[in-house]
Amino acid sequence: MPTHPWIQRQQYLIDFTVGALARRKGRNLALLAVYGLIVFVLASVLLLSQALRHEAAVLLSSAPEVTVQKMVAGRHDLVPGTYLDRLVRLRGVAEGRGRLWGYYYDPVVAANYTLLVPAQDQPPPGKVRIGATLAETRGLAVGDVLSLRSHEGHPFAFTVEAVLPFESALLTADLMLVSEADFRAFFGVPAGSYTDLVLTVRNPREVAKVAEKVLRALPDTRPIVRDDIQRTYAALFDWREGMVMVLLSGAVLAFIIFAWDKASGLSAEERREIGVLKAIGWETSDIMAMKLWEGLLVSVFAFLLGYLAAYLHVFGFGASLFEPVLKGWSVLYPRFDLSPRIDGFQVFTLFFLTVFPYALATVVPVWRAAIADPDAVMRQ
Amino acid sequence: MIELVDVRKAFNQGQHNELWAVRGITLNLDGSRAAVLRGPSGSGKTTLLTLIGCLARPTSGRVRLQGRDVSGMTERFLTGLRRQTFGFVFQQFNLVRGLTVEENVMLPAYPLGTPRPELRRRVGALLEALDLASHAQARAEWLSGGQAQRAAIARALVNDPAVVLADEPTANLDTELSRRFLDIVRDLKGQGKTLIMTSHDPLLCQAAEVDRVIDMRDGHLA
Numbered sequence: 115m116p117t118h119p120w121i122q123r124q125q126y127l128i129d130f131t132v133g134a135l136a137r138r139k140g141r142n143l144a145l146l147a148v149y150g151l152i153v154f155v156l157a158s159v160l161l162l163s164q165a166l167r168h169e170a171a172v173l174l175s176s177a178p179e180v181t182v183q184k185m186v187a188g189r190h191d192l193v194p195g196t197y198l199d200r201l202v203r204l205r206g207v208a209e210g211r212g213r214l215w216g217y218y219y220d221p222v223v224a225a226n227y228t229l230l231v232p233a234q235d236q237p238p239p240g241k242v243r244i245g246a247t248l249a250e251t252r253g254l255a256v257g258d259v260l261s262l263r264s265h266e267g268h269p270f271a272f273t274v275e276a277v278l279p280f281e282s283a284l285l286t287a288d289l290m291l292v293s294e295a296d297f298r299a300f301f302g303v304p305a306g307s308y309t310d311l312v313l314t315v316r317n318p319r320e321v322a323k324v325a326e327k328v329l330r331a332l333p334d335t336r337p338i339v340r341d342d343i344q345r346t347y348a349a350l351f352d353w354r355e356g357m358v359m360v361l362l363s364g365a366v367l368a369f370i371i372f373a374w375d376k377a378s379g380l381s382a383e384e385r386r387e388i389g390v391l392k393a394i395g396w397e398t399s400d401i402m403a404m405k406l407w408e409g410l411l412v413s414v415f416a417f418l419l420g421y422l423a424a425y426l427h428v429f430g431f432g433a434s435l436f437e438p439v440l441k442g443w444s445v446l447y448p449r450f451d452l453s454p455r456i457d458g459f460q461v462f463t464l465f466f467l468t469v470f471p472y473a474l475a476t477v478v479p480v481w482r483a484a485i486a487d488p489d490a491v492m493r494q
Numbered sequence: 495m496i497e498l499v500d501v502r503k504a505f506n507q508g509q510h511n512e513l514w515a516v517r518g519i520t521l522n523l524d525g526s527r528a529a530v531l532r533g534p535s536g537s538g539k540t541t542l543l544t545l546i547g548c549l550a551r552p553t554s555g556r557v558r559l560q561g562r563d564v565s566g567m568t569e570r571f572l573t574g575l576r577r578q579t580f581g582f583v584f585q586q587f588n589l590v591r592g593l594t595v596e597e598n599v600m601l602p603a604y605p606l607g608t609p610r611p612e613l614r615r616r617v618g619a620l621l622e623a624l625d626l627a628s629h630a631q632a633r634a635e636w637l638s639g640g641q642a643q644r645a646a647i648a649r650a651l652v653n654d655p656a657v658v659l660a661d662e663p664t665a666n667l668d669t670e671l672s673r674r675f676l677d678i679v680r681d682l683k684g685q686g687k688t689l690i691m692t693s694h695d696p697l698l699c700q701a702a703e704v705d706r707v708i709d710m711r712d713g714h715l716a
Contacts, residue, residue: 119607126604137592383591390588393549394602394649395577397570485569488576489544 124407127400131407134387146416152369153420153468154427155362160464161428162436163355165455170347174340178312179321181338182328190336195306197332201313204331206324208316212308214297218262218290223251229290231297239293242272247287249277260290265302272296370471380479388480392488401484402477409476413469421461429454495525495688496546496657501555501565503541515541517713518555523706525656528679528689532699533710539692540661542710546690547580547659548572577602581650583660587642589634589649595621595641596630599648606653613652620648624678640671647678658682660691664698672697679703 117125135142182201184193195212202210214231227248237243242260254260254274264270278289298305315324325337380388388401427433503516515538523529523546531539544550545557548564551572557565564575576582581602589598599617608616621627624644629637637645643663650658664672672695679689680703693699699707709716 117607117609121607122609123605123607125610126600126607130601130604133593133597386588387590390584390590391601392573393576393582393584393588395573395653396601396605397573400605487550489541489550 123400124403127404128407128411131404131411134404135408135411142412145412146419148369149413149416149468149472150420150423152366153417153464154423156359156366156468157421157424157464158427158433158436159355159359159362160460161424161456162433163352164457164460165428167348168455171344174344174347177340177343179315179318179340180313180325180328181343182311182313182332183336183338184310184332185334185336190310192303192307192309193311193335195308197335198308198311200331201311201328204324204327206316206320206327208314210311210313212311214294214303215309216297216301216303220252220262225251225288227288227290229292229297229300231294232291236293237275237291239295240271240273241275241293242296243276243278243291244274245278245287245289248290249274262300264300270296270300380483385483388483389486389488392484392486398481398484402481405476405480406473409473410469412476413472417465417469421464425454425456495560496523496690497521497556497558497561498542498546499556499558501542501545501552501557503538503545503550504553507553515713516545516552519713519715521708521715523688523690525688526683526686527705528683528691528703529706529708530699530704531690531692531708531710532694533692533716534694536712537710538713539710541713543659543661543690543692547582547657548575549582577605577653579656581653581655581658583643583646583650583658583663585662585665587646587666589637589642589645591633591635593634594631595626595634595637595645595648598634598645599652601652602649603652617648617652620651623681624648639666640674643667643671643675644678651682655687657688657690660689662693662695663691664693664695669697676701676703 182193182197184191184197193212198210198212201207211233213233216229218227218229219225220227225248244254244260249255252260254277256274256276258274260272260274261269262272272290272292278291292300297303303309313324313328315321321339321341325339328335328337391401392398427435498519498521501516501519501521502514505513505515517538519542531542533539541550545552548557548559548567552565555565556563559575559579564572567575589595590601593601596614596617599620600613603613603616618627618630621630624647626641626644626648629641629645632641634642634645643666647658647660650660663675667675676698679701682689683703691698691704698704
């Protein structure tokens with residue numbers, strides 16, 4: 115079947131463009147490298163924060179619907195068990211329980227640990243289950259003794275019963291699961307008091323209403339609903355992503371100047387070529403189309419290269435370049451593999467912000483050269 | 495076939511460096527003949543060639559092609575005319591470096607979207623006729639002066655134009671190659687094509703293949 119003249123014409127233009135790119139190899143390879151690098155950096159940040167936001171959302175989906183903290187002078191305080199008895203009697207509350215958790219600063223490794231009493235399957239007194247990163251940092255294995263200073267300043271020995279699996283490292287990197295008795299003894303938390311309370315609500319649409327009832331029943335408390343936590347996490351990652359983007363903006367600006375210079379500056383050779391093509395019957399639109407193809411080929415190729423490298427960097431190599439900025443807030447960074455996630459809108463935004471300005475930058479000067487009278491070529 | 499009526503062409507009009515390259519030329523050029531615009535450097539012959547070939551529009555006056563006034567046509571229309579009616583052979587040949595001879599010759603046909611097999615056949619036949627078939631895959635910058643000129647002629651002929659315009663075609667050729675060029679001129683005339691050339695080379699101006707010599711000086715017909 116014969117090819118339609120328009121398609122054949124585009125094929126010729128692409129052929130010519132590819133040839134032209136190959137003829138200016140050095141310049142185009144340098145451009146491709148810098149362009150690809152910028153896309154790589156931006157895409158890495160976006161992919162990593164996107165994946166982290168997703169992880170956080172997945173984790174929080176199983177979090178309690180309402181968390182209740184007691185406030186004293188605007189500060190978070192221990193909650194008496196009597197509060198729990200009152201709250202579980204509120205209409206709409208399916209069940210409630212007190213939680214015990216806290217932080218411990220270990221001067222040996224200059225890191226904070228999170229101590230938590232699990233709701234079910236507590237370790238026996240004297241035993242502890244620890245996060246993999248913590249185990250690695252302190253050089254602990256099952257059966258070893260971890261000695262920490264209690265609230266009274268006395269040494270408190272925990273025997274490692276288990277090391278938590280790596281898969282849950284985002285949550286458990288710096289975690290210590292202990293028994294209720296050990297927790298209370300270690301931190302001096304009196305019996306019948308809790309760090310906070312968590313409530314399960316019968317009808318998810320009534321969460322806000324239940325929170326309102328909690329506040330009415332116990333005015334010195336602060337109910338936190340799950341959506342608030344999700345929003346806080348999202349804002350946190352947005353903020354971190356924004357910070358990195360601001361730091362990178364200098365590099366992006368440098369790239370824009372570089373790309374603009376490379377794309378918009380036509381060499382004498384290119385001007386001559388455009389003159390010849392016009393003189394032998396190429397229309398201004400043919401030359402524009404050819405240059406547009408050139409801009410698109412360079413920028414799309416650089417985009418794909420940069421994005422693919424970013425994908426491998428984030429999901430294959432754990433985003434080693436940006437991990438410290440975007441992942442976690444603890445000294446003990448969790449080591450985990452993010453599940454690959456791509457947001458179509460984000461890809462489109464990055465594509466739009468990198469490919470289109472470049473393609474446009476290539477077209478403007480060509481248009482200026484291409485509308486010049488073709489007789490100039492006769493006088494060269 | 496081509497008629498010029500009181501054609502004038504100014505560069506940088508209205509500026510301190512205004513230059514009138516062509517100053518009121520009226521001229522008729524017949525088809526299937528070879529004409530030479532002869533004159534010293536700066537006489538306006540190349541500018542007149544660009545006006546005939548629709549590479550530029552006259553500042554005033556009329557250019558008619560087969561009775562049709564083309565001097566006021568849009569750039570798009572003029573491009574179409576250039577592509578289908580005229581073939582250009584530039585003084586410096588202006589082949590695109592880095593492309594092969596075959597690719598260079600194919601260039602004017604790209605905007606027409608001619609099917610590739612047909613185009614390659616046509617280019618092959620042209621290169622064969624101009625004794626360049628063995629250099630089809632050679633890069634333009636590897637060619638000698640004579641080969642480069644024949645490649646430029648092949649490129650000018652690829653869309654089968656009625657008129658071939660050549661600017662100083664023998665300026666970069668020795669006597670032997672200039673004679674070969676005249677053989678090509680004879681062949682093209684035999685195919686019914688019109689040739690309009692600029693030159694001040696006596697070998698070309700006095701050649702039997704040239705039907706008419708038009709003398710120019712200071713933008714006027716001498």
